[in-house]
Amino acid sequence: MEIGGDQEGVEDVVIVGGGIAGLATTLALRRVGVQALVLERSDQLRASGGAILLFSNAWVALEALGVAHKLSSIYPPLQSGYVTNESGEVVSHRTSQESNMKRPVRIVKRKDVLEAIADELPTNTIRFSSKLSSIETRTNEASSLALLHMEDGSIIKTKVLIGCDGVHSVVASWLGLSKPVYSSRSALRGLGVMPQGHGLNNESHIFLQDGYRVGVGPLNDREAHWFIIYNCTSLEEDEENMIVMDPKILMKKVLQMVANFPPLFLQLVQHTDPATLTWAPLMFRIPWDLMFRNLSIGIVTVAGDALHPMTPELGQGGCTSLEDAVVLGRHIGTCFLKDKIIQPLEVAKVLKLYAKERRFRSISLILASYVFGWFQLEGSFQRLKSYVRDTIFFKYVYQRTIAHVTKYDCGKLPVV
Ligand SMILES: Cc1cc2nc3c(=O)[nH]c(=O)nc-3n(C[C@H](O)[C@H](O)[C@H](O)COP(=O)(O)OP(=O)(O)OC[C@H]3O[C@@H](n4cnc5c(N)ncnc54)[C@H](O)[C@@H]3O)c2cc1C
Known part of the structure; x- marks a missing residue:
């Protein structure tokens, strides 16, 4: 040619x-x-x-x-955004005043x-x-x-x-x-709808919970997004467990998984239309x-x-x-x-x-x-890791890093 x-x-x-x-x-x-x-x-x-x-x-x-x-x-x-550790302590709290107004x-x-x-x-x-x-x-x-x-x-x-x-x-x-490559972590996500309102007041929450990192965040007064991130050593095994044709079966699995999670989170998952559920292996x-x-x-x-x-x-x-x-x-x-x-x-x-x-x-x-x-996820050296996480990572690194990476300015397009 x-x-x-x-x-x-x-x-x-x-x-x-x-x-x-x-x-x-x-x-x-x-x-x-x-x-x-x-x-x-x-x-x-x-x-x-x-x-x-x-x-x-x-x-x-x-x-x-x-x-x-x-x-x-x-x-x-x-x-504002909160992160709460396994003992229920708030280890990070970021307000809109601290972020980009x-x-x-x-x-x-x-x-x-x-x-x-x-x-x-x-x-x-x-x-x-x-x-x-x-x-x-x-x-x-x-x-x-x-x-x-x-x-x-x-x-x-x-x-x-x-x-x-x-x-x-x-x-x-x-x-x-x-x-x-597979990061040995996977994620489940869904959209909860609470007709009477979820009461999140424009606040997002992340809970570190027995090997899981779970979060909720409001889209408006009634709808809120939630996610669960968890460790899994074998992608094949996780895929076998999670890829199911029927969203209702997946929903059942998720509800079993979250039974002991904070009530705020559990409620949202219970009010999720199974059609909005997705599972994703986390790759990088x-x-x-x-x-x-x-x-x-x-x-x-x-x-x-x-x-x-x-x-x-x-x-x-x-x-x-x-x-x-x-x-x-x-x-x-x-x-x-x-x-x-x-x-x-x-x-x-x-x-x-x-x-x-x-x-x-x-x-x-x-x-x-x-x-x-x-x-943020459980794994090897868990005790030491949690100590370093709560005393150094969340105190000095977490919010500073987020502030630093998100202030990036990609510039403007040339004027035609
Ligand atoms: C659990 C989870 C939470 C996330 N949360 C956030 C968040 O809060 N904020 C954030 O910024 N990002 C988040 N992300 C990341 C974000 O979703 C992705 O980075 C973003 O969607 C990437 O967009 P993309 O267009 O590059 O890829 P994709 O959205 O994957 O789009 C690729 C498109 O290419 C098409 N395609 C693929 N192959 C072919 C082919 N051969 N021919 C033609 N079409 C093809 C696909 O069908 C698809 O439509 C999250 C991701 C995950 C998994």
Whole structure:
């Protein structure tokens, strides 16, 4: 196939994956005048995964994308967050005064984040039921092209390819990044609805409880998100236990698990529609993989979980995916605005700048998230660990780290 010749049927930019990273990157590019095509293997936007915490860094990115107001107008800010240890002592208490007043933390339904972004995109931007199988690239001195082999046998040609295809990314594998590993932790999540109100008063709670880290957080007066994170040495064993076809059976298992948890938590789980329940093995990318490997090769790069799968203890996977999107939009936009055309070899240069900007941010978040989880869950050296956790980690490290990572500013998109 000729490259650089007949450009008919060649997309400017293809984004694989219509999750938070994929849609936000598409919108960032649209804001700077670049049209992208999203390929999503599912037949609709993902509705599962309940809700996520969005910290200040996510709000900065959402503002740059021009959609922050759509979510901040319907979700109230969290006023405070508590962490309580096994003996019922509050080991950490963070108020909204201590956090970023301008952009406070909010808990937001994942589906609403996706819809707020997708609504800004022209129709037909997202091609559903389109699964990428493999990638081929052709490059000469004048140009570059990626050929995307789809599961249905078709081939899509593009000048730029951005993999936002999640933890098990085909694009990340093509770049040579190693497969994410199981953290020996898994998570269960659900959405509780209390018609009379849950009484959480805009406060979130985390309880460290007999080898579990469990939490609740309000979305509004009636709905609240809850999660359970637990240790498990074998992914296969956990998968066998948790992957059940019938959500009602899973719900029964969860109710047995939480029988001795604090009443506030138990009540919410009891008021959960089994259809909102999800189980996820917590995966992360070994940080030195990101240190030494290529995060972009020519016209191909990755963003979101495809770049930095991390455990969720810092609540940063989605927030950082939004940062990635704006940084990509900033670099590709600056390049595009010079000639008003996508020049693959020029874009390849700015993708290197993107990779450079995101490398240490990704490494530090993966590491910090893993260490946060390690301290908070039972395991080896438990007594010593709990002592260090309550006297040093929660006193001096926990809130400072959260404040530090969430004050990150991904910048603005260039004005078109
Ligand atoms: C228990 C838990 C709690 C979390 N809590 C928070 C939180 O509070 N705050 C926060 O910011 N983050 C949180 N996260 C992390 C957050 O959910 C993820 O980081 C975020 O969803 C990543 O978005 P993404 O778009 O990169 O990936 P995904 O959401 O996984 O989207 C990837 C998309 O790509 C599609 N896809 C995959 N392969 C292909 C293919 N071959 N072809 C076409 N399409 C493909 C998938 O169908 C999917 O739609 C949490 C995660 C977990 C597990």
